Amino acid sequence: MRDYDFGMIGLGVMGQNLLFNMADKGFSVIGYDKLEEKALALESGATANTLVKGVTELQEMIDGLSLPRRIMMLVPAGKIVDDVIAELLPLLAPGDIVIDAGNSFYKDTVRRVQYLKEHDIHFMGMGISGGEKGARYGASLMPGGDRTAYNHVHNLLQAVAAEVNGEACTAYMGNGAAGHYVKMVHNGIEYAMMQIISEVYDILKNGLQLHNRQIHEVFKKWNEGRLQSYLVQITADIFLKKDEFTSADLVDMILDKAGSKGTGKWTSQEAMDIYISIPTIDTAVSMRMLSWQKEERVLASKLYAFPATVIDTNDQDVFIDKLEDALYVAFIICYAQGLTMLQKASAEYSMDIPLKDVVKIWRGGCIIRSLLLEDFYQAFVKDNDMTNILLDKNIANLISPRMEAFREVVAKAVMASIASGGLQNTLAYIENYASEKMPTNLIQAQRDYFGAHQYERIDREGMFHTDWDSLNF
Numbered sequence: 001m002r003d004y005d006f007g008m009i010g011l012g013v014m015g016q017n018l019l020f021n022m023a024d025k026g027f028s029v030i031g032y033d034k035l036e037e038k039a040l041a042l043e044s045g046a047t048a049n050t051l052v053k054g055v056t057e058l059q060e061m062i063d064g065l066s067l068p069r070r071i072m073m074l075v076p077a078g079k080i081v082d083d084v085i086a087e088l089l090p091l092l093a094p095g096d097i098v099i100d101a102g103n104s105f106y107k108d109t110v111r112r113v114q115y116l117k118e119h120d121i122h123f124m125g126m127g128i129s130g131g132e133k134g135a136r137y138g139a140s141l142m143p144g145g146d147r148t149a150y151n152h153v154h155n156l157l158q159a160v161a162a163e164v165n166g167e168a169c170t171a172y173m174g175n176g177a178a179g180h181y182v183k184m185v186h187n188g189i190e191y192a193m194m195q196i197i198s199e200v201y202d203i204l205k206n207g208l209q210l211h212n213r214q215i216h217e218v219f220k221k222w223n224e225g226r227l228q229s230y231l232v233q234i235t236a237d238i239f240l241k242k243d244e245f246t247s248a249d250l251v252d253m254i255l256d257k258a259g260s261k262g263t264g265k266w267t268s269q270e271a272m273d274i275y276i277s278i279p280t281i282d283t284a285v286s287m288r289m290l291s292w293q294k295e296e297r298v299l300a301s302k303l304y305a306f307p308a309t310v311i312d313t314n315d316q317d318v319f320i321d322k323l324e325d326a327l328y329v330a331f332i333i334c335y336a337q338g339l340t341m342l343q344k345a346s347a348e349y350s351m352d353i354p355l356k357d358v359v360k361i362w363r364g365g366c367i368i369r370s371l372l373l374e375d376f377y378q379a380f381v382k383d384n385d386m387t388n389i390l391l392d393k394n395i396a397n398l399i400s401p402r403m404e405a406f407r408e409v410v411a412k413a414v415m416a417s418i419a420s421g422g423l424q425n426t427l428a429y430i431e432n433y434a435s436e437k438m439p440t441n442l443i444q445a446q447r448d449y450f451g452a453h454q455y456e457r458i459d460r461e462g463m464f465h466t467d468w469d470s471l472n473f
Contacts, residue, residue, distance in 0.1 A: 003064060004053065005028050005066060006028075007061050008029065009074070011041070015033075016042050017133075018135040019046075020050075020052070023046055023050035023052045030054075031055070036056050068096050071096070072098075072126075073101065074101050094121070095121075097122045097124070097149040098124070099126050101126045103187070103262075103263055109179075113176060122149035124145040125144055126142060126180075127179050128140070138365050139162060140361050140366030141169065141170035142183050144172065144182065147175075171354070173357070178352070181345060184267055186362070186367075187267065188281040191281055193334050195422040196284075196330045203418055203420070204218060204323070208316060212252070223236055226324075226371065258287075260285070267281055275344075276344050277429065280333060286421075309415075310416070325406060326410070330406070330426045332390075333390070334426070336388060336389045340389070355386075356380035363377070376395075378394070379392040406427055409423065
């Protein structure tokens with residue numbers, strides 16, 4: 001008997017919570033997991049009077065779904081996804097829909113779309129942001145790929161997505177692997193914003209010698225203004241949490257090794273392939289990698305005397321305001337780098353990603369949600385083909401008055417021996433991007449000198465090569 005509207009493969013926290021969310025919105029759902037305790041937990045954790053079933057046999061789930069079957073996978077990315085597809089495929093019928101909602105690499109999604117199309121199965125890749133709470137109560141959902149499949153599931157996705165101003169935080173992200181590509185870049189932006197925040201924390205703690213409670217108050221105040229965002233909000237909360245073992249502030253007891261799941265690295269790699277500059281994201285990825293060299297860093301700290309010194313300010317409160325301005329500008333540029341990458345990739349890979357819808361659905365539910373996204377949305381409404389959000393006059397008006405403060409923050413951090421590579425590279429990006437003439441003419445002269453790579457001129461068309469050995473003095 002086909003009673004169920006939607007099926008889920010993988011009943012971890014995310015899978016369970018998403019099914020609970022769907023059931024609360026009136027959909028009948030069935031979930032499959034090999035572990036019986038997870039199947040039982042799905043049923044016992046459901047809201048009373050909702051139709052939720054957990055099973056440990058894949059065939060039982062397939063038999064219970066209405067046609068065309070709508071099935072989502074929430075399993076670890078990589079080979080496991082292919083293994084699940086191989087197990088699932090013989091049980092499906094033409095026209096059924098399979099959605100991969102894990103953090104899969106987009107090139108794997110491209111391959112799977114084509115493979116399943118050959119078997120008359122509709123396949124979609126979908127990014128989800130918002131963590132376990134988002135899955136339960138409303139996340140940002142980024143579906144892309146098979147348009148027919150999207151038409152069959154968009155009502156369900158809209159029902160379970162987060163909402164902002166009465167609008168669901170989900171939309172069709174484009175062709176092929178657009179859903180997973182958008183999520184990959186989302187995560188790259190997330191890396192960058194987190195790196196910038198950590199450097200600002202370092203300046204507050206070691207440069208200004210603020211205690212954790214004071215740092216909490218700074219971030220709390222910032223979150224009540226122009227920097228209102230999920231990441232600033234949770235940062236403020238973190239400084240209040242006590243350690244259950246020592247009663248010290250928990251943040252001080254956490255080892256300085258930052259984990260990652262690969263999406264940030266993919267973003268950096270893919271940006272290079274399409275010739276897009278995203279130095280803040282690149283730095284964030286590199287610093288996470290460097291954080292894992294803990295033993296080497298301890299040894300190096302004994303060889304090199306780079307102790308952080310107190311930042312000398314005439315008025316600490318005024319400097320903290322400048323730090324707010326620097327963080328605000330840096331946030332804008334983190335988004336700008338990612339959105340520029342999406343714009344280029346959309347054209348390069350014929351994905352037709354609607355940038356205005358991307359920033360619109362990021363406004364709620366997702367990890368990088370912030371007030372700034374409303375400004376970006378308005379900019380893309382005016383010009384959805386804009387190659388870089390920094391070319392919008394209103395965005396420029398947000399940045400320009402704060403550049404002096406940004407430069408001062410970076411300069412003082414450098415002079416105080418506080419590592420600030422994210423802030424420095426962000427500043428370098430905007431200053432080079434807004435530079436009519438970069439010093440790269442010298443680089444091109446060097447390339448022609450040692451490799452005869454030729455160069456273009458400012459006064460005439462064509463490519464030129466110079467015999468540099470015959471110097472004119």
